Amino acid sequence: METKSPDPVRAGSWEPRYAGRAERMQASEIRELLKLLEKPDIISFAGGIPDPALFPTAAVREAYGAALGSDDQAGRILQYSISEGDPQLRAWIADHMASKGIACQTDNILITSGSQQALEFLGKLLLSASDTALVTAPTYLGALQAFSASEPAYDQLQLAMGNRTAPSYREAAQSAGGSVKMAYVVPDFANPTGETLSLESRHALLSLARELDIPIIEDAAYTALRYDGAELPPVQALDVADAGSIDASRVIYCGTFSKVFTPGLRVGWICASQPIIHRLTLIKQASDLNSAAINQAVMRHLAETMFDAQVTRARQSYRVKRDAMLAALERHMPSATSWTKPDGGLFVWVTLPASINAGDLLKRSVAEAGVAFVPGHAFFTDGSGTNTMRLSFSLPDITAIENGIERLAGLVRAQHLSA
Amino acid sequence: METKSPDPVRAGSWEPRYAGRAERMQASEIRELLKLLEKPDIISFAGGIPDPALFPTAAVREAYGAALGSDDQAGRILQYSISEGDPQLRAWIADHMASKGIACQTDNILITSGSQQALEFLGKLLLSASDTALVTAPTYLGALQAFSASEPAYDQLQLAMGNRTAPSYREAAQSAGGSVKMAYVVPDFANPTGETLSLESRHALLSLARELDIPIIEDAAYTALRYDGAELPPVQALDVADAGSIDASRVIYCGTFSKVFTPGLRVGWICASQPIIHRLTLIKQASDLNSAAINQAVMRHLAETMFDAQVTRARQSYRVKRDAMLAALERHMPSATSWTKPDGGLFVWVTLPASINAGDLLKRSVAEAGVAFVPGHAFFTDGSGTNTMRLSFSLPDITAIENGIERLAGLVRAQHLSA
Numbered sequence: 001m002e003t004k005s006p007d008p009v010r011a012g013s014w015e016p017r018y019a020g021r022a023e024r025m026q027a028s029e030i031r032e033l034l035k036l037l038e039k040p041d042i043i044s045f046a047g048g049i050p051d052p053a054l055f056p057t058a059a060v061r062e063a064y065g066a067a068l069g070s071d072d073q074a075g076r077i078l079q080y081s082i083s084e085g086d087p088q089l090r091a092w093i094a095d096h097m098a099s100k101g102i103a104c105q106t107d108n109i110l111i112t113s114g115s116q117q118a119l120e121f122l123g124k125l126l127l128s129a130s131d132t133a134l135v136t137a138p139t140y141l142g143a144l145q146a147f148s149a150s151e152p153a154y155d156q157l158q159l160a161m162g163n164r165t166a167p168s169y170r171e172a173a174q175s176a177g178g179s180v181k182m183a184y185v186v187p188d189f190a191n192p193t194g195e196t197l198s199l200e201s202r203h204a205l206l207s208l209a210r211e212l213d214i215p216i217i218e219d220a221a222y223t224a225l226r227y228d229g230a231e232l233p234p235v236q237a238l239d240v241a242d243a244g245s246i247d248a249s250r251v252i253y254c255g256t257f258s259k260v261f262t263p264g265l266r267v268g269w270i271c272a273s274q275p276i277i278h279r280l281t282l283i284k285q286a287s288d289l290n291s292a293a294i295n296q297a298v299m300r301h302l303a304e305t306m307f308d309a310q311v312t313r314a315r316q317s318y319r320v321k322r323d324a325m326l327a328a329l330e331r332h333m334p335s336a337t338s339w340t341k342p343d344g345g346l347f348v349w350v351t352l353p354a355s356i357n358a359g360d361l362l363k364r365s366v367a368e369a370g371v372a373f374v375p376g377h378a379f380f381t382d383g384s385g386t387n388t389m390r391l392s393f394s395l396p397d398i399t400a401i402e403n404g405i406e407r408l409a410g411l412v413r414a415q416h417l418s419a
Numbered sequence: 420m421e422t423k424s425p426d427p428v429r430a431g432s433w434e435p436r437y438a439g440r441a442e443r444m445q446a447s448e449i450r451e452l453l454k455l456l457e458k459p460d461i462i463s464f465a466g467g468i469p470d471p472a473l474f475p476t477a478a479v480r481e482a483y484g485a486a487l488g489s490d491d492q493a494g495r496i497l498q499y500s501i502s503e504g505d506p507q508l509r510a511w512i513a514d515h516m517a518s519k520g521i522a523c524q525t526d527n528i529l530i531t532s533g534s535q536q537a538l539e540f541l542g543k544l545l546l547s548a549s550d551t552a553l554v555t556a557p558t559y560l561g562a563l564q565a566f567s568a569s570e571p572a573y574d575q576l577q578l579a580m581g582n583r584t585a586p587s588y589r590e591a592a593q594s595a596g597g598s599v600k601m602a603y604v605v606p607d608f609a610n611p612t613g614e615t616l617s618l619e620s621r622h623a624l625l626s627l628a629r630e631l632d633i634p635i636i637e638d639a640a641y642t643a644l645r646y647d648g649a650e651l652p653p654v655q656a657l658d659v660a661d662a663g664s665i666d667a668s669r670v671i672y673c674g675t676f677s678k679v680f681t682p683g684l685r686v687g688w689i690c691a692s693q694p695i696i697h698r699l700t701l702i703k704q705a706s707d708l709n710s711a712a713i714n715q716a717v718m719r720h721l722a723e724t725m726f727d728a729q730v731t732r733a734r735q736s737y738r739v740k741r742d743a744m745l746a747a748l749e750r751h752m753p754s755a756t757s758w759t760k761p762d763g764g765l766f767v768w769v770t771l772p773a774s775i776n777a778g779d780l781l782k783r784s785v786a787e788a789g790v791a792f793v794p795g796h797a798f799f800t801d802g803s804g805t806n807t808m809r810l811s812f813s814l815p816d817i818t819a820i821e822n823g824i825e826r827l828a829g830l831v832r833a834q835h836l837s838a
Contacts, residue, residue: 019547019569019600022698052494057487060497064483068476075471078479078683113532117707124568128438129548145705149543150438181438264497266711279441286564287706288536292685292714 020129021149043404045391046372048191048259048346054314055262056302063301067294081293083284084277085111089300090269093255096307097271101237102253104246110277110284113291115221115256115268119146121283122182122217122252125276127152130177134169135184138349138379138388140191140219143184154381157183159201159208166211180212187235189222189345192379192390196343202235206242209250215276216251222345224260224311227319229343236271247273257299259346260307260314265295318346318394324401325393332409334416339391346394349376351387353416358389361411369407439548440568462823464810465791467610467678467765473733474681475721482720486713500712502703503696504530508719509688512674515726516690520656521672523665529696529703532710534640534675534687538565540702541601541636541671544695546571549596553588554603557768557798557807559610559638562603573800576602578620578627585630599631606654608641608764611798611809615762621654625661628669634695635670641764643679643730646738648762655690666692678765679733680721684714737765737813743820744812751828753835758810765813768795770806772835777808780830788826 068074084090090109097104112118119142127133127150134157135143144154153176158164173180185205187197197205209216218235236251243249249272256268270280284290302310325348329339336353352358358375365371376388393401487493503509509528516523531537538561546552546569553576554562563573572595577583592599604624606616616624628635637654655670662668668691675687689699703709721729744767748758755772771777777794784790795807812820 018544018698019550021547022544022702047499049499052498055494055497057490057493057497060493061484061487064487065480068480068483071476074476074479075474078474078476078681079471080466080468080682113707113710116705120706125437125441128440131438142705142708149702149705262497263499264711264713266707266709279437283441283568286535286561286568287539288532288685289561290685291532292683292711294683295711295714 021151042366042370042372043396043400043407044372045393045396045404045408046374047395048392049395050259050263050314050346051317051394054310054317055264056306056310059302059306060262060265060298063298064294066301067297077294077297079293081290081296083281083290085109085269085291086293086296086300089267089296089303092300092303093269093271096303097253097255100234102234102240102246102271104271107274108246108271108277110270110272110280111291111296112254112268112270112284113266113288114258114263115219115254116142116146117266117287118254118268118270119143119184119217119219120149121270121280121287122254123147123150123152124283125279126150126182126215128178128181131181132169132173132176132178133182133184134180134214135381136186136190137381138192138376138385139184139381140186141378143219144381147184152181153178155180156381157185157205159197159204166208169208169212180214182215182217183209183212184217184219185235186219186221187223188220188232189225189342189347191221191345192347192374192376193349194340194342194345194347195349196232197235199232202232202238205235206239206251214250218251218253220253220255221259223255225315225318225346226344227315227322246271247275249273252276257303260311261299261302265299266291267295267299315344321393321396321398321401322348324398325391325405328402328405329409332406334409334413336416337409337412346392348391348393350389350391352389352412354387356412356415357386359386361389361415364415365408365411369404369411371404371408373408440570461785461789461791462815462819462826463791464812464815464823464827465793466814467811468814469678469682469733469765470736470813473729473736474683475725475729478721478725479681479684479717482717483713485720486716496713496716498712500709500715502700502709504528504688504710505712505715505719508686508715508722511719511722512688512690515722516672516674519653521653521659521665521690523690526693527665527690527696529689529691529699530710530715531673531687531689531703532685532707533677533682534638534673535561535565536706537673537687537689538562538603538636538638539568540689540699540706541673542566542569542571543702544698545601545634547597547600550600551588551592551595551597552601552603553599553633554800555605555609556800557611557795557804558603558800559605560797562638563800566603571600572597574599575800576604576624578616578623585627588627588631599633601634601636602628602631603636603638604654605638605640606642607639607651608644608761608766610640610764611766611793611795612768613759613761613764613766614768615651616654618651621651621657624654625658625670633669637670637672639672639674640678642674644733644737644765645763646734646741665690666694668692671695676718676722679726679730680718684718685710686714686718734763740812740815740817740820741767743817744810744824747821747824748828751825753828753832755835756828756831765811767810767812769808769810771808771831773806775831775834776805778805780808780834783834784827784830788823788830790823790827792827 129151253271376385548570672690758769793809795804
């Protein structure tokens with residue numbers, strides 16, 4: 001019998017030799033769940049996936065044709081391009097930001113490959129290992145993944161409860177080995193809760209950030225998708241009004257075309273002071289040189305010709321789905337269950353009876369009911385929230401929403417009664 | 420007269436609060452030089468910019484149309500997609516790698532947004548602050564920028580000279596505060612020198628890497644563009660032959676479609692052992708979720724239908740340009756100047772008389788001769804190489820190459836005589 005001594009220089013044993021940050025990266029439960037969507041029969045409330053029926057396919061097709069219209073133009077658009085992004089697209093975005101009360105110039109805008117890339121760049125710019133990032137609990141999982149490459153500590157941003165002062169954040173950060181370097185919020189229809197920061201909370205956030213002397217990252221991924229109520233000013237608009245100009249603002253705004261138009265072109269943006277945009281441009285250069293110029297040209301065409309109409313169309317469609325989900329939850333869920341009533345966005349956040357573990361429920365739900373969702377604990381930095389779940393209403397049709405919630409509620413009721 | 424005390428909490432004073440890595444990021448001389456290309460009259464030997472006359476524009480236009488052909492297909496291709504990349508494109512790449520002696524599967528391939536992103540991911544995976552990366556001197560500036568986000572130390576990879584042993588690298592890394600974590604090479608027609616690693620040097624590199632127990636990053640950006648001589652086996656192929664399989668290999672291969680087809684679609688790839696690809700996929704998720712599925716579908720169509728023909732076409736065109744540049748250098752440069760004779764790629768590396776500073780020469784050259792190039796010192800980690808320059812022959816036509824070299828040589832001769 002042949003015996004072989006283990007060969008320590010081979011790849012199988014490399015794990016201990018990765019950089020520390022690599023150890024902290026875990027597979028996203030959400031991304032893994034995308035694989036469930038391949039099962040044709042599943043009703044998925046899992047990913048925050050836009051409805052492909054809303055994609056402006058004909059306009060996209062036309063825009064690619066136009067962008068590649070002449071050989072001369074194609075030669076430019078298929079070439080390397082500037083890291084900052086298409087100047088005309090950035091000019092459109094600057095006008096768009098101005099319409100939200102954020103007066104700014106083309107040079108205040110950096111194009112990113114979706115807003116996920118924006119978050120990753122901002123972690124790189126702001127966080128050294130052991131520095132503290134303030135995040136809500138729960139918060140967007142993808143932001144935690146983006147920031148975690150920089151190996152920060154997290155502390156909980158508490159704006160309503162009021163028992164956390166700037167000195168207490170400072171002390172906690174110090175004992176974690178660094179200092180507070182940023183606060184991250186999704187102020188409108190947040191991922192995962194669907195909740196919106198009140199005007200008071202926006203002002204409280206700005207006060208805290210001023211006292212701590214830190215930047216605020218405002219993730220506006222869902223802001224355009226408002227179904228009820230009046231728009232609230234972006235945190236950046238409040239700060240610009242106070243500071244006098246975008247270049248004096250501490251707020252860094254991340255926007256995206258993914259939720260309104262299509263996530264497939266990978267076009268998002270950062271709006272911030274010019275010194276910050278300059279630094280982020282260097283990070284963009286080092287990361288992937290530039291985002292595809294052709295996709296930026298197509299997005300520019302869509303933005304210039306049909307932004308408002310597309311926003312209206314998406315709002316109408318998703319409003320109906322949100323209403324269907326809230327009505328189904330009301331109709332079917334047992335009374336020991338509660339959920340948020342979002343004014344926009346793609347998500348409802350459900351708090352189950354404390355006896356129910358949403359991870360276990362998911363396994364049964366997929367196997368027995370053919371219904372998928374995201375267990376809520378993934379959105380907490382401390383692994384709490386085991387009895388919560390995130391439901392997205394964007395992808396299934398009305399009938400599937402009704403049927404899926406009914407089946408899911410049946411499982412919740414059965415599990416609650418048996419507890 | 421109103422006096423205002425400086426407000427320390429405003430953005431202008433933020434620089435000291437960036438993460439340490441942000442301080443190390445400087446604007447790329449190359450990217451800044453791209454701005455020179457906007458001047459219509461300049462003859463640019465600066466960027467390694469593919470010739471847009473070689474872009475397969477009609478095929479690209481057709482492929483976008485086909486990818487968006489039906490609403491159903493458009494709905495899939497404009498949606499979020501898996502972080503690993505298009506399975507059919509990865510299968511084509513796996514076959515392509517097999518044709519180079521690297522037998523592998525789809526799961527050994529990760530799609531990246533150009534090979535710049537591959538380098539950035541590998542820095543993240545492998546380098547902690549103060550760890551050492553071994554790089555040649557000179558080396559690709561973009562790799563230094565990508566790795567520098569991880570704040571490593573650099574040591575000089577010396578394969579031919581032979582006076583550096585594994586223990587000497589280990590000791591140097593220790594005194595830099597970490598250990599040796601990777602070696603990075605561009606084995607074929609390197610950026611910036613145009614030089615190719617001999618078979619002996621490839622074996623020497625593998626021996627060193629085995630002794631140091633480190634991975635090798637093989638940047639094959641220019642490999643397809645060979646104009647003379649026989650192909651050499653990729654370092655990864657040599658290692659796979661020795662180790663028995665790709666999953667036992669320590670070599671991480673970075674490929675790209677940018678130089679042969681177009682850089683505008685931002686499609687590159689990494690070929691490596693499955694455990695490494697799995698880790699890199701998590702990094703891709705956290706960085707930008709996925710590369711645009713539509714661009715991957717277009718690239719798949721191009722690769723499947725016309726890869727070999729396109730390689731042949733690019734080789735023919737660039738070979739003529741290389742020959743023109745070498746002939747012009749021979750004809751016009753003073754004898755105290757020497758240069759490489761590359762068998763492929765896009766670059767010739769020129770060593771000027773020691774008295775000439777290439778940075779100063781560039782300023783005069785742009786102003787007086789209308790000729791741009793990249794001063795060589797940017798490609799050294801220690802700022803040496805002040806009398807070197809990188810010339811790219813890919814973008815100008817034959818007449819411009821002849822005229823540009825003649826004018827540049829005139830300046831070199833004048834400066835040499837006046838020294």
